[in-house]
Amino acid sequence: MSPQNLFCCLFAGDPIVRMRAADALEKVARRRPALLVPFVDRLLAEVSAIEQPSVQWHLAQILGEVPLTAGQRRRAVEILKRNVEHSDDWIVLNLTMESLAGFAQDDVELRRWLLPVLRRRLADRRKSVAKRASRLPSATVRAMPDDDIDIVPTTPDELRAAAVRRIKKRQDFRNHLIVYFVINAVLWAVWAVTDGGGDPVPWPAWVTVFWGIGLVFNAWDVYGRKPITEEQIQREAEKLSRRD
Numbered sequence: 001m002s003p004q005n006l007f008c009c010l011f012a013g014d015p016i017v018r019m020r021a022a023d024a025l026e027k028v029a030r031r032r033p034a035l036l037v038p039f040v041d042r043l044l045a046e047v048s049a050i051e052q053p054s055v056q057w058h059l060a061q062i063l064g065e066v067p068l069t070a071g072q073r074r075r076a077v078e079i080l081k082r083n084v085e086h087s088d089d090w091i092v093l094n095l096t097m098e099s100l101a102g103f104a105q106d107d108v109e110l111r112r113w114l115l116p117v118l119r120r121r122l123a124d125r126r127k128s129v130a131k132r133a134s135r136l137p138s139a140t141v142r143a144m145p146d147d148d149i150d151i152v153p154t155t156p157d158e159l160r161a162a163a164v165r166r167i168k169k170r171q172d173f174r175n176h177l178i179v180y181f182v183i184n185a186v187l188w189a190v191w192a193v194t195d196g197g198g199d200p201v202p203w204p205a206w207v208t209v210f211w212g213i214g215l216v217f218n219a220w221d222v223y224g225r226k227p228i229t230e231e232q233i234q235r236e237a238e239k240l241s242r243r244d
Helices: 003-009 015-031 033-045 053-063 070-086 090-106 108-121 127-142 156-194 204-224 230-243
Strands: none
Touching: 003 015, 003 033, 015 033, 015 053, 033 053, 033 070, 053 070, 053 090, 070 090, 070 108, 090 108, 090 127, 108 127, 156 204
């Protein structure tokens, strides 16, 4: 059966026909995703409005496979966010979280949105959902640059990733500190040997002071800055909702 015929079957009156058509289209998306490109806009409009769980979970898989324009990608993410927040079907939740994690690989804002959602799903009464939520942050966190995550970690994968980042930042700061002292010692030695005492303000002082200010901010970033907690996120979200 052609993709066109399969697509038409998504709107059949029989839910079993819709489910089988969605399953067949998902297989097409995995093997020959280009065949579904002509149908992407309708997937994002008409098909996304179908509330049948078996269609929703196959749609999540399809959207994770087919080529999307920037606008289509934004719409796909909106649909997946809506489904993961409002669906109670365990398969919809699992496959939608999986697809969102895939989109989040190169989307900083989506990663920031997704990680708290995965944390909440850790307490899901269904073991498969909780297990999937515990597994996905490892890939999502690994894709993030060092400075993109500033949220308190909770899962073992997040804790390990946070520990690695913290160790790396401390090593980088120690290296920065060593370079600061070595370079400044050389500059002051050069000044002392050449024209020490000739100027009211020794020229190496400018380097020492302004570089030192940068070093203080670096130290604060490594040792003083606290991660954002889930409670802070919730409080800020409540403030924004009241403002709106």
